[in-house]
Amino acid sequence: MQTTVRAPITFDGTGLHSGRPARLTIRPAGADHGVRFRRTDISLGDTIVPARWDYVERSPLCTRIVNDAGVAVQTIEHVMAALAGCGVYNALIDIDGPEVPILDGSAAPFVRGILDCGLRRLQAPVRAIEILTAVEVQTATGWARLSPGRGLSMGFHIAFDDAAIGTQVKQLDLSNGTFVRELSDSRTFCRQSDVDAMHAQGLALGGTLENAVVVDGDRILSPGGLRHSDEAVRHKMLDAVGDLALAGCPIIGHYEGHKAGHSMTNLLLHALFETEGATRLVEVDAGTRARLPGVNIQPEEIPAVA
Ligand SMILES: [Zn+2]
Numbered sequence: 001m002q003t004t005v006r007a008p009i010t011f012d013g014t015g016l017h018s019g020r021p022a023r024l025t026i027r028p029a030g031a032d033h034g035v036r037f038r039r040t041d042i043s044l045g046d047t048i049v050p051a052r053w054d055y056v057e058r059s060p061l062c063t064r065i066v067n068d069a070g071v072a073v074q075t076i077e078h079v080m081a082a083l084a085g086c087g088v089y090n091a092l093i094d095i096d097g098p099e100v101p102i103l104d105g106s107a108a109p110f111v112r113g114i115l116d117c118g119l120r121r122l123q124a125p126v127r128a129i130e131i132l133t134a135v136e137v138q139t140a141t142g143w144a145r146l147s148p149g150r151g152l153s154m155g156f157h158i159a160f161d162d163a164a165i166g167t168q169v170k171q172l173d174l175s176n177g178t179f180v181r182e183l184s185d186s187r188t189f190c191r192q193s194d195v196d197a198m199h200a201q202g203l204a205l206g207g208t209l210e211n212a213v214v215v216d217g218d219r220i221l222s223p224g225g226l227r228h229s230d231e232a233v234r235h236k237m238l239d240a241v242g243d244l245a246l247a248g249c250p251i252i253g254h255y256e257g258h259k260a261g262h263s264m265t266n267l268l269l270h271a272l273f274e275t276e277g278a279t280r281l282v283e284v285d286a287g288t289r290a291r292l293p294g295v296n297i298q299p300e301e302i303p304a305v306a
Contacts (some may be wrong), residue, residue: 013101019205027146031124082110085179105187105211129255142259149254151291163218166231185303186234267272
């Protein structure tokens with residue numbers, strides 16, 4: 001059955017780009033509601049922004065959604081990944097400004113908050129998008145593809161000049177709590193030169209050496225080093241889980257990203273839904289449900305960093 005959170009869950013932190021305090025509350029919602037953000041700092045007009053692929057304003061640094069009234073929420077990808085990784089596709093998320101709090105730069109604090117609160121089952125079956133034929137998008141920098149599969153699985157390849165990141169490749173089957181165990185605690189990463197450039201533009205003002213892994217050549221500048229030797233590629237997969245959740249329901253298929261990012265995953269969803277016959281909406285039986293993220297999560301597997 002579909003799920004939502006059992007009770008409201010509040011997170012306080014700082015916006016990564018704005019550097020301003022940000023408070024977010026995940027509230028229960030009914031079946032087929034989807035995930036929607038509501039800007040509580042705006043009193044006039046339409047303050048609801050659906051967390052859907054067709055509301056995304058593509059930007060290279062984060063995932064930003066905008067409604068028809070021009071009301072926007074940005075940096076939604078980590079809370080979206082946490083919800084999808086826990087199998088939650090129905091929630092109303094109140095937020096008191098334009099940006100989701102960055103917390104520790106990963107999805108683990110959101111996952112812990114969601115699982116500590118617990119989930120409520122709703123009286124409606126899970127519907128999922130089954131990939132019937134492979135769809136791929138390419139840009140000058142990389143490519144991303146969705147192809148048929150039995151549950152949700154993912155492969156990712158990144159290559160950076162900085163020796164501290166280098167080339168990293170990972171393949172994961174996302175059933176049985178894999179998202180929570182393997183991906184949820186991996187943090188955003190960036191190069192010191194990117195940080196300097198963003199600061200010059202008034203961006204990443206809430207970034208710290210704790211909520212992002214900052215590298216410079218072969219050096220990790222963040223104290224405490226990495227949470228995983230391949231934390232960077234794990235974080236890219238976390239981002240992809242969050243960006244794919246903007247499909248609105250689980251995807252049954254295999255995602256492959258090669259130097260992909262937020263914009264490319266969104267381009268891929270556009271291509272997917274604009275390709276006739278590439279998908280069908282199915283009611284998920286128990287066997288398929290067991291192969292999707294959010295089932296068989298063991299509480300002791302939530303990373304302790306959260
Ligand atoms: Zn991210």
